Amino acid sequence: MDFQLSQDQRALRAGIRGLLAGRFDRDRMRAAHERGGGVDRALWRELGAAGFFALRLPEAAGGVGLGLPESVLLFEEVGRALLPGPLAATQLAAGAVKGVAEGEAVVALAEAGRPVGHLEGADALLVLDGDRTRLVSGGALRRLVDEARPVRSLDPGTPLWRVPDLSAYEGEVLPDGARLRCEGALLAAAEQLGSATRSLEAAVQHAGEREQFGAPIGVFQAVKHLCAGMLVRAEPARSAVYAAAVTGDPVEAAAAKLLADEAAVDNARDCLQVHGGMGFTWEADVHLRLKRAWLRSGQWLTSADAEEVLAADLG
Amino acid sequence: MDLAYTEEEEAFRARLREWLGSVLPGLPGKPDPGDWPGRRAYDAGWQRLLYDAGYAGLHWPADAGGRGATPTQHLIFLEETERAGAPYVGANFVGLLHAGPTIAAEGTAGQRARWLPPVLRGEEMWCQGFSEPDAGSDLASLRTRAVRDGDDYVVSGQKIWTSHAEVADWCELLVRTDAQAPKHRGISWLAMRMDAPGVTVRPLRTLAGSTEFVEMFLDEVRVPVSHRVGAENDGWRVTMVTLSFERGTAFVGEVVACRRTLDALAAEARRNGRWDDAVLRRRLGRLSAEFRALWRLTQWNVSEAQASGGVPGIGGSVFKLRYSHVRQELYEAAAEVLGAGDALDLDREWVLDRLSSLSYTIAAGTSQIQRNIVAERILGLPKGR
Numbered sequence: 001m002d003f004q005l006s007q008d009q010r011a012l013r014a015g016i017r018g019l020l021a022g023r024f025d026r027d028r029m030r031a032a033h034e035r036g037g038g039v040d041r042a043l044w045r046e047l048g049a050a051g052f053f054a055l056r057l058p059e060a061a062g063g064v065g066l067g068l069p070e071s072v073l074l075f076e077e078v079g080r081a082l083l084p085g086p087l088a089a090t091q092l093a094a095g096a097v098k099g100v101a102e103g104e105a106v107v108a109l110a111e112a113g114r115p116v117g118h119l120e121g122a123d124a125l126l127v128l129d130g131d132r133t134r135l136v137s138g139g140a141l142r143r144l145v146d147e148a149r150p151v152r153s154l155d156p157g158t159p160l161w162r163v164p165d166l167s168a169y170e171g172e173v174l175p176d177g178a179r180l181r182c183e184g185a186l187l188a189a190a191e192q193l194g195s196a197t198r199s200l201e202a203a204v205q206h207a208g209e210r211e212q213f214g215a216p217i218g219v220f221q222a223v224k225h226l227c228a229g230m231l232v233r234a235e236p237a238r239s240a241v242y243a244a245a246v247t248g249d250p251v252e253a254a255a256a257k258l259l260a261d262e263a264a265v266d267n268a269r270d271c272l273q274v275h276g277g278m279g280f281t282w283e284a285d286v287h288l289r290l291k292r293a294w295l296r297s298g299q300w301l302t303s304a305d306a307e308e309v310l311a312a313d314l315g
Numbered sequence: 316m317d318l319a320y321t322e323e324e325e326a327f328r329a330r331l332r333e334w335l336g337s338v339l340p341g342l343p344g345k346p347d348p349g350d351w352p353g354r355r356a357y358d359a360g361w362q363r364l365l366y367d368a369g370y371a372g373l374h375w376p377a378d379a380g381g382r383g384a385t386p387t388q389h390l391i392f393l394e395e396t397e398r399a400g401a402p403y404v405g406a407n408f409v410g411l412l413h414a415g416p417t418i419a420a421e422g423t424a425g426q427r428a429r430w431l432p433p434v435l436r437g438e439e440m441w442c443q444g445f446s447e448p449d450a451g452s453d454l455a456s457l458r459t460r461a462v463r464d465g466d467d468y469v470v471s472g473q474k475i476w477t478s479h480a481e482v483a484d485w486c487e488l489l490v491r492t493d494a495q496a497p498k499h500r501g502i503s504w505l506a507m508r509m510d511a512p513g514v515t516v517r518p519l520r521t522l523a524g525s526t527e528f529v530e531m532f533l534d535e536v537r538v539p540v541s542h543r544v545g546a547e548n549d550g551w552r553v554t555m556v557t558l559s560f561e562r563g564t565a566f567v568g569e570v571v572a573c574r575r576t577l578d579a580l581a582a583e584a585r586r587n588g589r590w591d592d593a594v595l596r597r598r599l600g601r602l603s604a605e606f607r608a609l610w611r612l613t614q615w616n617v618s619e620a621q622a623s624g625g626v627p628g629i630g631g632s633v634f635k636l637r638y639s640h641v642r643q644e645l646y647e648a649a650a651e652v653l654g655a656g657d658a659l660d661l662d663r664e665w666v667l668d669r670l671s672s673l674s675y676t677i678a679a680g681t682s683q684i685q686r687n688i689v690a691e692r693i694l695g696l697p698k699g700r
Contacts, residue, residue: 001320001387003611003618009316069316204694219699221687227694228686232636239611240604246318255604304597310607311600315581 003242005073012066013073019050020081026285029082033288037157039085039106039118048103053091057101063094068183072190072245079194079264082288084157086118088187088300089126092180096135096172097124107135109184112167114298115151115160119144126180128300129166133177140169155291182250185300189241189257192264192296195289196237199264199271200230202286206275217274226270233263254309257301264293318614320387328391334368335399342402348525355440355482358405362437371435372411379419380431386564386620390613393567403568406479410434410441412565414487417504421545421553430485430506442483442509444474444531445554452684454489455498455551459533461490461505467537468492468505470513474531476678480516481529483509488538493548504550506542513537523670564620565631566638567613573645574606576665580645584652595651602648605641609634632685633693639675639682646672 005013023043024032032040047053055071057063071091078087089109090100099105100123108122112129119125124137125144136144148161174180204227207218217223237259244252268290272279279286297303320328343360346353365371374389375381384392404411415434418426433439450457459472470490477486486507493501507514513536518526545553581599584590616630646669650658657663676682690696 001324001614001618002317002621003614004622005316200694204696207696215699216697218690218696221683221699224690224696224699225683225686227696228636228689231689231694232633235630235633236605236608236612236637239615240608242316243318243607243611243614246316252607255607258601258604259608306604307597307600309600310603311581311596314599314603315578315585 003239003246009070009073012070013077016050016052016074016077017080019046020077020083024081024083029288030285032084033082033156036159037084037153037155038159039121041106043083044085044106045103048101052087053094053103054101055091055094057094061095062101067245068186068248069242069245071183071187072241075187075190076194076197076241079191080198082157082195082198082285082292084118084292086122088184088191091187092184093124093126093135096174097137099123109299110136110163110166111299115153115162116148117153117158117160117295119148119161119163120159125169125171127166127169127171128177128181131177132173133180134171134173136169136171140171144169155288155295157288157292158295178250181300182248182253185257185306186241186244186253188296188300189237189244189253189260192257192260192293193234193237193241195293196230196234196260196263196267199267199286199289200227200234203227203230203267203271203274210276223274226274230267230270233259233267237263251309251313254301254306258303258306258310261293261297261303265290265297268293320391324387324391327388328395331370331392331395332399334370335395335401338364338368339399339401345402351481355406358402358407359437359440361402361405362407362411362435366436371437372415372431375416375419375431375435379415379427380435381419386617389564390567390617393564394571397568397571406440406482407434407437409443409479409483409487410439410485413443414441414485414506417487417553417556418506418544420556421504426506426544439484440479440482441485441487442477442480444477444486444488444507446476447473448475448530452681454554455502457489457491457502459488459490460494461492461503461538463492463540464537466540468503468540468543470505470507470533470536470538472533474533475519476528477516477531478528480509480531481518485509486514486531489550489554492550496548499551501548502550502554503547504544504553505538506544507536507538511536511538521671522673523667564613564617566609566634569642570606570609570613570638573642574603574610576645576649576668577602577606580649580652580665587652587654589652589654595648598648598651602641602645605637605644609638609641612637630693632680632688635679636682636685636689642675643672 051064054063055066059065086108090107093107094100097105097107105123107124107126108118110116110125110127124135125141127134127136144163148163151160151162153160207223207227208216210217240256240259244256268286272286275284278284346357372381373384373392377383415431418430445454447457461468461470486509488505488507490503490505491501492503513534515532516529518529520526589595612634646665649665650669653663661667691698
């Protein structure tokens with residue numbers, strides 16, 4: 001047993017981190033959020049060229065041939081960088097929708113009873129509706145977009161639309177819907193983990209720099225213990241996310257999503273608190289992470305559903 | 316990232332399972348918690364069985380009488396013994412997990428030869444004399460004095476929270492040997508015989524009603540200078556070696572046990588109808604996520620230790636913070652499963668455990684001290700008060 005990252009996995013993580021640092025630095029991240037989020041098609045194509053979307057397609061089919069653990073490492077970095085877009089749904093649809101592997105197509109995610117993100121301009125829609133998982137595209141998708149109404153989105157990085165009744169639009173039913181949902185939850189959990197880690201780093205940096213009472217505020221236990229608590233949330237979540245990626249087990253994925261959602265939301269809140277008044281401003285980045293973390297908490301598998309999955313497995 | 320065990324590791328597990336299956340049915344019945352001689356004999360007997368089968372000091376280095384097993388093999392050992400319901404380390408705890416590893420790391424060849432084999436064979440038990448009434452979280456401010464007199468130290472002072480003192484032969488003792496030096500630099504580590512003249516032990520009753528630890532009064536106790544491990548006044552560093560062992564793989568068995576308890580709670584809730592309460596059901600589901608994650612974090616830490624040559628990292632503080640909190644939550648949930656009436660009955664399962672669990676966020680470094688360690692040593696925040 002060696003649960004640590006392999007050399008190749010470390011290299012993969014460094015590669016995507018480097019790509020995002022060069023192509024989606026803080027200025028670009030802020031600019032993307034100021035213009036209302038949405039998908040940057042040029043960046044999407046660059047990710048496609050780097051193999052992001054074809055990561056798990058077999059090499060024989062033109063893919064990279066890597067597995068869920070590698071995918072999770074990529075999504076952790078995406079979460080760190082706060083890159084907007086339906087990346088998980090798109091990567092999962094790589095074998096099923098033309099152009100996805102190359103970064104030419106965007107597949108948005110729609111779940112019954114919730115607003116749909118990134119609907120405008122999407123090439124296909126991955127619909128989770130009851131136990132059915134299907135891909136809606138073409139004429140049905142155009143009709144759906146026509147009938148959708150924009151929502152004033154809480155998350156500046158994710159434009160949202162309300163669709164009256166998802167069940168009214170037919171599409172191609174996917175045979176492995178349960179697996180897609182499990183993996184989608186896990187990729188979202190990986191993004192949450194990256195976000196939770198970034199919030200911790202931002203809080204620690206601020207606590208080391210900001211001075212009050214003649215000392216960096218990180219000297220004070222009240223602040224120190226908030227930061228320690230953030231690490232204590234993030235590390236068990238990390239182990240849960242990585243383990244679920246290795247086993248592919250749906251109950252472990254539920255544990256991962258539950259703990260990563262909590263880590264992302266609560267770490268963003270504590271990060272905001274450590275930043276004091278600045279944390280409440282638009283200028284600070286932490287509200288963007290908190291809002292995205294709230295959004296992702298409601299996607300793929302909610303806390304309540306994850307807890308029921310875990311409970312059903314007990315006894 | 317690979318969670319699969321190697322063929323060699325699986326073979327180790329299979330041999331261990333077979334051995335456990337052959338010896339556990341022949342064990343005597345567990346002694347009453349208040350029967351200290353019985354507890355000592357029981358724990359000693361189990362340790363002797365481990366020794367004879369080659370499982371004693373599994374992960375200790377060979378020059379300390381150990382088997383040089385990898386951290387992963389140690390993890391498998393702790394997992395399988397707990398699964399099989401084997402006896403807990405019990406009165407051998409300090410010898411095997413604190414004093415022994417300290418002597419193995421810091422003792423002379425003669426000290427290792429004198430003290431380690433009897434620990435591995437279950438013949439000698441140790442207790443820990445670290446904390447004092449005025450030196451708890453601030454352990455380095457301890458005041459028990461040791462004054463040189465010829466080839467002896469003469470030791471006077473008071474220790475507290477000493478577990479298994481009733482049955483121990485030896486005490487790993489921290490004493491002040493230089494009152495003028497800064498507090499961390501005037502401490503020495505001594506091995507003291509518990510039957511030495513001047514040692515008085517008084518049991519302390521815990522809130523659970525049991526006497527798991529004592530206070531210990533030392534009145535001019537003579538300890539040979541040759542029983543000092545490490546240099547004079549270097550005891551703080553020697554102690555930190557011990558504490559890093561305490562925060563290593565120490566909770567593997569407990570996490571396995573907690574997962575079994577959680578399954579039993581779910582079964583009981585299904586039986587008594589409380590499973591229909593969605594709030595309780597979801598609470599148990601959340602605890603399942605926590606213990607699954609703690610198990611995976613254990614595997615992560617063990618893999619890290621294996622990569623670094625077997626040294627447990629300070630990540631143990633992160634683990635202990637989460638684990639001690641979640642284990643308390645587990646018994647709070649147990650009280651819900653039992654219901655308001657049965658949760659008041661000390662003879663019902665889990666009710667005493669709920670009381671005992673209150674110590675987890677205090678013992679072996681309070682959660683507040685652990686957060687300081689995490690913030691300063693892992694996150695690099697400035698040291699403060």
